[in-house]
Amino acid sequence: MIAVVSALGMTAVLGGCGSTGSSDVTLRLVAADYGDSDANSSRTYWDQLVKDYESRHKGVKVQVSVYSWNDVDRKVKQMVDAGDPPDMAQIGSYADYAAKGLLHKADDLLSISVQADLVGRLSEAGQLRHVQYGIPFAASTRVLFYNKELFAKANLTPPTTWDELAAGAHALKAEGVKYPYALPLGPEEAQAETMQWLLSGGSGYTDDFGAYSIDSPRNVQTLTWLKDELVGKDLTGPVAPGRLNRADAFAAFAAGEVGMLNGHPTLMRQAAKKGVEFGMVPMPGRDGEAKATMGVTDWMMGFRGNGHQEQIGDFLDFVYSEKNVLDFSRRYDLLPVTGSASRTMAAADRDKNLRPFLEELPSTQLYPVGRTSWAGVAADVKKRIGRAVAPNGSPAAVLGRLQATAANAGTGD
Template sequence: MVSALGMTAVLGGCGSTGSSDVTLRLVAADYGDSAATSSKKYWDKLAAAYESGHPGVKVEVSVYSWNDVDRKVKEMVDAGHAPDLAQIGAYADYAAAGKLYQVSDLLSIRTQADFLSQLADAGQWKHVQYGIPFAASTRVLFYNKTLFARAGITPPTTWAELASDAKALRDKGVKYPYALPLGPEEAQAETMQWLLSGGYTDNGGNGYTDDIGTYTIDSAQNIQTFTWLKDELVDKGLTGPVAPGKLNRADAFTAFADGSVGMLNGHPALIQQAAKKGVSFGMVPMPGRNGTARASMGVADWMMGFKQNGHAEQIGDFLDYVYARKNVLAFSRAYGLLPVTDSASGAMSQSDVAADKSLRPFLDQLPTSQLYPVGKTSWAAVSAAVKKDIGQAVAPGGSPAGVLTRLQAAATAADSSDAN
């Protein structure tokens, strides 16, 4: 996070929305880590700038922490008081319940066409887009340059090289040669990154689903991936003193910033966390079984418009403003996140600003990234099951095939239940 938003609001689309005296209520997530960096400052500036060009429209923004925001919106919807707009972590349940506007009913064609295609596709429920991508992130492999130099090694490009590097780091006394956070905080992320890197001929695995959206958690490739992790990293003592199933992502990041980790998968927030502690680090694409992984894991947060209050025209006009290039760039730069539009991504990739340059390794991964299957209403249950159980796959005496088969059965059941 940064200490100042450094945002210049841009007036765009200042014409009439066709009606007056409309109040739009927006509930948004807080990406800041203190009152000084709260997203509320961003939204208040943006709303004030929009209102100055649209006298008949007010935008009231409520910002909640990520621990609370999804629950707050659910409570509002369940009580019959849905907001006009919500910027939260998932949209599919509301789309399935018929509570959301289709994106095509809200946004101008120009704004719709500007979204990165794979993010727009991930916003679809039953082949219709309801979720509007708001912020994105990918993962790359971070490595500690000081520890690598001490061990006389270079960043890995294959799994075999990763295991070899991990052994060299362990032999030099590094506490976590490769940090493998499969604890309940965010195990679904580490799991997906490894699944995507686990192919043979195309350097890409299945992930959680196949190309048509069917869960394939227990595919032969995925079982082989977790068997390799167990046999070649965990069982050989190359993942550190904490069992992967008990190591959370936040703790792994803290250990990296403290200089105790040789390498781990990380997202952009780790840049500043490590830099603040003076760690010299590099970033490379995640290794694959036979070479650089074909796909990185992507994550997106979502904006959506609720139909209850009937403000489609005003919602759409405001969102066209929100997604103007300069506003997308301002938010992305404030919070170290990736732009979700082609225009803003292009501007960031060509920028000489140091903060933009630091995000390029992540930006480079975005066009080929694969996201969680967020368009499936079953995903929340499947993700919870992965968080709870995947660590057992690499535990002493654990069975990767057995654990993935159980997770597949749970996913199939959840998917079937949601389809009925």
């Protein structure tokens, strides 16, 4: 998941305004809610978009059901298992459905111009066995956030290496900062924080050929450094990393209690609401700026079986117009997934706060979402990774167990 996890869990069915007739088609879309309140629920975005679309397409109605991130993937699975899939779903993963032959190919839905406008790196991540089924919908990258006031008190400049980050954390601790560096390895989103650190250490979840390499020597070195130099020296705050969730770390940053942490664009608004002055820099690497940063994208997909391929494709062409992509990205402080919208955002003064994230996009590495085993591997990381940096933990043992589970699960990819 990219951004805030809404607790709304509501369904919105959006009606149309087109004329009816014998050829009328009703498309059903299940979508995730990126808002954090009724006022900015994704329902308002889809309501306006569908109204605009139906006014131009008299023979098509679109019903959109919006669910919280806690519920949306499960809801789609229930519909599919019941033999009644939606025409489209905008959710967190696509590979399982693609592997079962349930999805249209992106080629069969999108016009050539729209497909060519998608950011290449994101489109590639939407492929299963070299065929694209997942259409990127919204993206984010990670940068290092730091509290400017706390840094000024400790006479610090933003770190560019791990050693500088550790030295800064020591200085912040000496100033009484509650969380010098917040390290959220709790079950909410541990796979994200873990991946960012693995990338900054020069490795990742997979190798250059796409095979799982979770227990690579570099990854063991990275987790060992975290355990010894940050956690072991009491620089990560009063909550053990394995029990600290990302949402709680973000809330602590917005409360002025965190010196540094990895964050995505939605943290900007959260911190600004609380009056926290913050800066953003690329994630430090072992000896300099990390060569790659973590990116996340959510997915749009079209389900087969309802006989609406042409109408789904036409609607998605409208969804991925520059105007609509920009509107969604700006509403929720996310990165656009098309080149045209990205160029517009990069040049616009109103979007200057998102430029650090946009600049990270070309070098971003995404989860191995094209593997049907990834969901299980991610769940295993969430469950176990905190133990690797615990006082009596063994990074090598934990990563080794994760690798064994991943390798076994990956045989069916």
